[in-house]
Amino acid sequence: AGLMWGRSYEWHFPYVAKLLADGRVKDVGAAWAPDYEQLAAIRPDLVMIYTFPGDPLVSKLEELxxxxxxxxxxxxxxxxxxxxxxxxxxxFFGLLDEANKVFRYVESSVQLTSSSSKRLVEANVVKPPKVLWFSVFRGTVYVAGGESYVANALTDLAAQYLFRDIKASGSRTVSVEELVARAVDADIIVISTDLITSAEDLLKEIPQLRESKAFQQSRVYRYNSNIFQLGYYATEDWFSELASVLYPAYFHDSAYDFFLSLR
Structure with a gap:
């Protein structure tokens, strides 16, 4: 067996880390430019891939x-x-029945969290929180599009996403000035990266955010590094933990700590 990006990350699944360490799973390099010689030597029954515009991976696999x-x-x-x-x-593993059971459980859990959040807002117990969700790297700001899974998750939790008007399902760049202008109304800021680990790091990039409502009320969060692996694995916990960020008096953190308070 082989794994792209195998040794590029800290693994939060211990058994995957052990398989890589023992050599039973080979690291075959980057997803867009794997080591094709090593990949061919493994003689896999199947290669599971992502595709991106202009990606040469498919044609190379067909060639091999x-x-x-x-x-x-x-x-x-x-x-x-x-x-x-x-x-x-x-x-591909003959486990469809088991997967259907897991999906039904996660689906019901997500729907329960969603309906509980909406009831809080509909009953005027709380106001819909206004949320800013972005990352910044070397002065460039990337926001989640208004049709993205992030925007839709926030809507399902009765929150208002402040870049909902961007008609995109992926991320888009915006100017620092536009971000700061919208930050004025944000109750909560989520930094969608684990590369920024402190308030000081963020303010070095965008010092104007110091005056934002979310900063003043200490409601700024960042991604924990485990979110990129365990956040997909434990989807219902990702969703319920986001609910706890939005409505801390009514929902509890999960055991994963996907969203960390930025100090």
């Missing part, structure tokens, strides 16, 4: 006569839509 299947769950625009790919993967 390696069977492949495309798993583009990242294009889905809802949290459950992404998680539902568990069924797709399960088919």
């Amino acid at each position: 006569k390696l069977p492949y299947v495309v798993n583009n769950e990242y294009l889905e625009t809802t949290l459950l839509g992404r998680f539902e790919y568990i069924k797709f993967v399960a088919v």
Whole structure:
């Protein structure tokens, strides 16, 4: 077996880390430019890949006569839509019945959290929180599109996403000035990266955010590094923990700490 990006990350699944350490799973390099010689030597029964515009991976796999299947769950625009790919993967292992059971459990959990959040707002117990969700790297700001799974998750939790008007399902760049202008109304800011680990780091990039409501009320959060692996694995916990960020008096953190308060 082989794994793209195998040794590029800290693994939050201990058994995957052990398989890599023992050599039973080979690291075959970057997803867009794997080590094709090593990949061919493994002689995989199947290669599961993402595809991107201009990606040469498919043509190269066909040239090597390696069977492949495309798993583009990242294009889905809802949290459950992404998680539902568990069924797709399960088919190749003869585990579809088990995957259907897991999906039904996660779906019901997400729907319960969603309906509980909406009831709080509909009953005027709380006001819909206004949320800013972005990352910044070397002065460039990336916001989640208004049709993204992030925007739809916030809507499902009765929150107002402040870049909902951007008609995109992926991320888009905006100017620092536009971000700061919208930050004025934000009750909560979520930094969608684990590269910024402190308030000082963020303010070095965008010092104007110091005066924002979310900063003044200490409601700024960042991604924990585990979110990129365990956040997909534990979708219902990702969703319920986001609910706890939005409505801390009514929901509890999960055991994963996907969203960390930025200090």
